[in-house]
Amino acid sequence: MARKRYLKKTSLKEAQHKFLTKFADYELSTEIIKTSKTKGRVNSKAIYAKRSSPDFYASAMDGIAVRSESTNYASERDPVLLKKDDDFIYVDTGDLIPDDFNAVIKIEDVVEVDQKTVEIIKSIPIWNNIRSIGESVIKKQMLVPTNTEIGVFEIGAMLEAGVVEVEVYKRPQISVIPTGSELVKPEDDLKKGDLIDFNSTMIDLLLKESEAIVKKLEIVKDDYQIIKEKIIRENKENDLTIILAGSSAGKEDYTLKILSKLGKIILHGVDIMPGKPLILAEVNNKPVVGLPGYPLSALLDFHLFIEPLIKKWYGQDSYLPEKINAKVLKKVPSTPGLKEFIRVNIANIEERLVAIPQKRGSASMNTLINADGLLPIGESKEGIRPNSISKIYLLKNKKALENQIMMIGSHDLSIDILRDLIRKRRSEFDFKIQSVGSMSGLISLKRGECHLAGSHLLDPVSGEYNVSYLDKFFSGQKLAIINFVYRDQGFIVKKGNPKSIKSIGDLVKKDLKYINRQAGSGTRVLFDYLLDKNNIDCAKVNGYDKEEVNHISAAIQVTRGRADTAMGIKSAAVAVGADFVPIKKEKYDIILKEELLDDLRIKEIIKIIKSNEFKKEVNTLGGYDTSKSGSVIVHS
């Protein structure tokens, strides 16, 4: 069975250069459109003012128009009297100054003697307070040079200068072909094994943002002949053709074969991550791009290759997002030979910006929507050393990031409720959470990566939660412990508990499959504690090896039959429609440095945790006790 491999290694810079220079001379045709419709478009010719504005002498003030000479000797001791219509007229800002007047005195300096007479106590120099002809725009002057992206200000200036039509480049026509027999539309019913095509919608919207006309085709099954016909036709009718998900190296991926037949492959595979499985080809002197199937790969390739191409066609430079410096506190490994872009959160901890890497993978839309920036690691590097200052491309507003509260720690469904209430109350800060388990949360707090750590770590000796771990990690430091919730931990089981699981001893039954939580999570600590207390060898628990990082995903494995039970919180069981066998009521706390208690954002968070609204919403999840929620203890 012949399987295509990537052709050869190509660095990002080399790949961009190859692709962009190849199609740099491709010419968009032009069209003439109304000036008021040109926002975001690019003019193909310089635009000159057709008239001056103002094109008459106009008053720059509200006041009276006079002859400067008639005020020459005015003083407080010797005021000058002026007669209406003969010596002056009233004018407002913008009013025409008749030819026989040559200055304007502002109304505040005019004393009205009677209906017909005013008194002036100061002379006014000639041409004072009169707008020059062309003060705003001057006839025949170039307003907008060729190849300018037209904005609101340009539109205003052109209209003022009598330019009511503009020659602009036509928008490039771009066709998007989603391919894949496993793909279905978002509104379709899913069969097992189906995947929803949402990449095509994202690419469609991004292309429109780049001022392209998009033709988005229906999903095409993996059929060599059909895909080939589509590409031939779309290539003929459009400026650029994008094939989605046709670029991994799998058996159903015909894109590469078809493009080699129809034209020339410029490159297959670029040394970046995500985004590696990219195909760039030329068919009939037009570009055809095969974007990877994983959304994060497709999006990065879009921003690195397709967006700059469209910009180039419009005669524009393209810029990556704004970069900031942030400290990366822990080691970030990377693969030499690949330029990696790692999603990070950003927090302002004790007056310095830190970047906290999120979990990797090209497939997690949830991390993408919560990411604040991208940390690039060059292909020549093996990673980033702890405490390095690194450049980060921003995905969110910098000021918002400087003000957001970062929480790292254990997963709990009521954290989402807290986060939502912060937004709902329109508090002036954002709240981000990375769910990594209790232990990692405390380590992050210690390291200075977050404001808050979420933890429910049981001390096997004392039976207390969290306190002994704080002593261990933070000896001598003053901390605050905000009680977040108490919650029921236990066994999540299938509806009706068919395997009759009642206690930890039942887990060693031969036909029983367990699903575990990751090491360092509070739930794992609890589970290991229970095994130990009951003298059960973990090797006897079938499935002890299989870890999930989240209560809900563990619970889902149970409802799907992949496991018979998982240890987790009741609210997760309720959420997925499973049953629940309670084992222990545990305490989930939020830990922070004591001095942060004075921070207005923390005060607001405590207020929300104490609120009836929060408690009511949490209690509908099931398995929570909020009677102590929001109580604060200082620990040192």
Added chain:
Amino acid sequence: MARKRYLKKTSLKEAQHKFLTKFADYELSTEIIKTSKTKGRVNSKAIYAKRSSPDFYASAMDGIAVRSESTNYASERDPVLLKKDDDFIYVDTGDLIPDDFNAVIKIEDVVEVDQKTVEIIKSIPIWNNIRSIGESVIKKQMLVPTNTEIGVFEIGAMLEAGVVEVEVYKRPQISVIPTGSELVKPEDDLKKGDLIDFNSTMIDLLLKESEAIVKKLEIVKDDYQIIKEKIIRENKENDLTIILAGSSAGKEDYTLKILSKLGKIILHGVDIMPGKPLILAEVNNKPVVGLPGYPLSALLDFHLFIEPLIKKWYGQDSYLPEKINAKVLKKVPSTPGLKEFIRVNIANIEERLVAIPQKRGSASMNTLINADGLLPIGESKEGIRPNSISKIYLLKNKKALENQIMMIGSHDLSIDILRDLIRKRRSEFDFKIQSVGSMSGLISLKRGECHLAGSHLLDPVSGEYNVSYLDKFFSGQKLAIINFVYRDQGFIVKKGNPKSIKSIGDLVKKDLKYINRQAGSGTRVLFDYLLDKNNIDCAKVNGYDKEEVNHISAAIQVTRGRADTAMGIKSAAVAVGADFVPIKKEKYDIILKEELLDDLRIKEIIKIIKSNEFKKEVNTLGGYDTSKSGSVIVHS
């Protein structure tokens, strides 16, 4: 005659606070729309995932799905043979993993023995290369908290999670009423005294950018009763009503009076410049805003008051543009008690960013479209001292600004051609020019505000151009002189030269009106030199006092009959359809620091100046000699 003055002084902060808190609780209603249409909209409820993705075990690789156990003892010396369908199946990325397999070996590690058999030389741990259920999004997890501005990533995540409809706030309906008897539409024929209404188009476009539904009314004449009726009706039907140009203190400005009658004035006049004459009012618990007539005032008030209000209604924070630090080299005066926003250009001169203030005034659209940033000066300050580091709000891309070439100096029409050719050739830098006269250009170059100075200064003694001035300003410094053009200076006269002007001696004729250029401009130096040489007292030149800052605006005065002649370049006469009496051929040079000759951008500029394309275009303007254009002399 009663004339309204501003009510009382209000600082920007106070005004914003008053306005925004007043209408903070105004509630937008909501609607349910398709997820794919939500870009830029704001959700009014938290959005939870309706399903997990993937919601089955899926391959993370192209390869074969196996039972991990069957590979346990595989090694190079002792490979394991696996049979197709029994022991493995081929899978591609994203494919469903059947229940009896639990790991995927990537295709690169598979050796195909025959059609039915593969060989494995390395064991694969359980669950390796299998995507977890919910790897991308997990059912029941909160994807998007309330009050989030929805972007492309959120749309992708929602679609993947089965969310095909979203409850979002309805767009606020905003009515824009342009008022003013002097206003006409851009496509109308203008009578003398008419002004084009383009503010309403700019505000319309900005409102749409802020996700509002805009109802833009036809221009309303200054008629108390009609304006009142319009306001009553628009206030009833819309969430916000904006009256344009109804807020200066003039006799035709009824807005204030009407709004006092219909509701309550929140404030009239805010202590900022531009933007002072603002009216904020409340009518039937809804905001009504009177924006100033000057475009720059209206735009600033829009960004400081209206945009934040809409953001607030959507539950969003609003942020001013990105700020950078730049050095301000010369003194910038400002008015204590007023917060000023001064338009500046920004250039990267010798590795530091400098900000160069543009000419003031709220009316110049031409400076606005060429501005790179806004320099704010606090109300408690009297200005900015030379060599201060100041914060600048960016109006353009920072990287583009860091790379742009800044020229300051004398005005010439062929500069526009150079600027246009730089864009036309898609050179990777922008080119900005501030026209301030030759002398000011050299001073700016000396001060470090620009890369290039444009100068045509005649030395009365030697008859040479520029050189003696360089010796004076830059003694000892190595400079380069690029010849830009030679051009004809002379008298711009009405068609047919009705006053028979032939030489400078004719300017003292009694019935003759002259229009002058500003002190420090090369043309003024030439004119003064000619007066001196011919022993003419400047007091005898009628109009010597009236200065224009630009060849074309001076020429326009002549065609309008405001003056009989002006000294200027032939191309300006040609541009406005005037006649021309040549007096002197002069040399216009571009001056720069010698070391800049190595800069690739400067090399490109010289190449363009030397090009036939440039010379051809310049020569169509009339009165130019380009035979030496682009020649370089080093001067020290």
